[in-house]
Amino acid sequence: MQTRDMTSGPPARLILQFALPLMLGNVFQQFYTFVDTMVVGQALGVGALAALGASEWLTFLMFGLVQGVVQGFSVVIAQRFGANDEEGMKKAVSGAIFLSLGMAAAFTVLGQLMLRPVLVLLHTPEEIMGLSLGYLRILYGSLPVAFAYNLLAAILRAVGNSKTPLQAMTISSFCNIVLDILFVFGFHLGIPGAAFATVLSQVLAALFCFIKLQGSGLLSGEQSLLSLNQETCRPDRTMLKEQLKLGLPMGLQNMITALGGLIVQSVINGFGVVFIAGYTAANKLYGLLEIAASSYGYAMSTYAGQNLGAARFDRIGRGLKAAGLIGTATALIMSAVMILFGRPVLGCFLTGDGAAAAAAMEIGYHFLQVLALFFPLLYILYIIRSCIQGLGNSVLPMVSSIAQLVMRTGCALLLPPLIGQSGVFYGEVCAWIGADLILACSYFYWMERLRRL
Incomplete structure (x- = not known):
């Protein structure tokens, strides 16, 4: 299986080569919710549609936590890979598996207990409460599957392989499309059918990654990252502490982002079903166009982690500059897509009562217009934040997430009384600005500290 050493060669080329397969893979992964x-x-x-929208931030709350903690575990693997520390890599993989098993069990139980009280707390309209709850119970029950896929994909990315996760998501996303149509249109299972399609497709993605890892020898055989002997299978306490030190803040960072989203969602829920539907439809296109940003972020995290392990500090700054230029150019293209194709895409989601669908269309397109004006700020946020995380610091990015929380919720609570319901849209932009300012200062501070060590 292919791995990639990112400690030598042109940074821009390495980052693009790593990010492009991830980007395609994440596009297919977004199809889970997009097609649903x-x-x-x-x-x-x-x-x-409004019922799915009312559940969106609760979905991100738990699954963002999963992705965050697993990404933190994989940073340690990437650092050991960059340092050519084979024994350390084995301990890191073993520790990541041990921690993921425990967290999967705990989060599954916790998630089921919290769903109804939180939906009530968010002022979810009664007419869509049952639909949202049923959808979320199925997704939260699949958390062990989410842990399995995200962990296996993170191990692959940590050693420079972004193609296998792409292949996994391509296969599973086509499966998801077929199952969505079959369960919802064919078997008339409604929203639960869409949820089951998502879960079964993610099972397929996890199995594909596992089979590829087994076949490559990374998880089996005498030279594997997880040699099956008593010494390497026993969790290493020092390694577990290091991985938790990175993983928990990264998971909390996503939870903080989700908390802000939940507060905004509670405000939006008060505007009625039509506003929820328009906001939800726009968020789906927003999510697709955000994919390149997260892909550049994953690439930057691996790049920074490997070069930190190799003590190549000069390359880290060059890589960040290259990623920033690439990200800005990409974001401008995505802004053009929102403006030019926003209405036709929104029309793919909105149907039924003509007046309601038209009103939802206007709400969604206004949201897209606001996002398009400032989209490069989001891409810069992902790139700098991931770079700092790859350098082994997950606390400073978490602080930036707190700034996002304050700005997003503050705008959602204060602006609608002043300028109307559309005031909630500006919370996203203000959150990006606040986080970017903190992250830029954090990067220079942390790099200077590392150079002095």
Whole structure:
């Protein structure tokens, strides 16, 4: 299986070569929710679409936590890979598996207990409460599957392989499309059918990554990263502490982001089903166009981690500059897509009552216009934050997430009384600005500290 050493060669080329397969893979991964939403909106109408929207931030709350902690575990693997520390890599992989098993069990139970009280707390309209709850119970029950896929994909990315996760997501996303159509249109299972399609498709992705890892020898055989003997299978306490030190703040960072989203969602829920539907449809396109940003972030995290392990500090700054230029150019293209193609894409989700669908369309397109004006700020945020995380610091990025929380929720609570319901849209932009300012200062501070060690 291919791995990639990112400690030598042109930074821009390395980052692009690593990010492009991730980008395609993440596009397919977004199809899980994108197709769910499109099929539900077309088959079941505005009310069902609003039910998915009301559950969106609760979905991100738990699954963002999973992705964050696992990404933190994998930073340690990338650092050991960059340092050519084979024994350290084995301990890091073993520790990541041990921690993921425990967290998967705990989060699954906790998630099921919290769902209904939180939906009530968010002022979810009664007419969509049952639909949202049923959808979320199925997704939260699949958390062990989410841990399995994210961990296996993170191990692959840590050693420079971004193609296998792409292949996994390509296969599973096509499966998801077929199952969505079959369960919702064919078997008339409604929103639960869309949820089951998502879960089964992610099972397929996890199995594919596992089979590839087994075949490559990274998880089996005498020279594997996880040699099956008593010494390497026993969790190493020092390694577990190091991985938790990185993983927990990164998971909390996503939870902080989700908390801000939940507060915004509670405000939006008060505006009624039509506003929820328009906001949800716009968020789906926003999520697709955000994918390149997260892909550059993953590439920057691996790049920074490997070069830190190799003590190549000069390359880290060059890589960050290259990624920033690439990200800005990409973001401008995505802004153009939102402006030029926003309405046709929103039309893929909104159907049913003509007046309601038209009103939802205007709400969604206004949101896209606001995002498009400032989209490069989001890409810079992902790149700098991931760079700092790859350098072994997950606390400073978490501080930036707290700034996002304050700005996003502050705007959502204060602006609507002043300028109307659209005031909630500006919370996203203000959150990006606040986080970027903190992250830029954090990067220079942390690099200077590392150079002095």
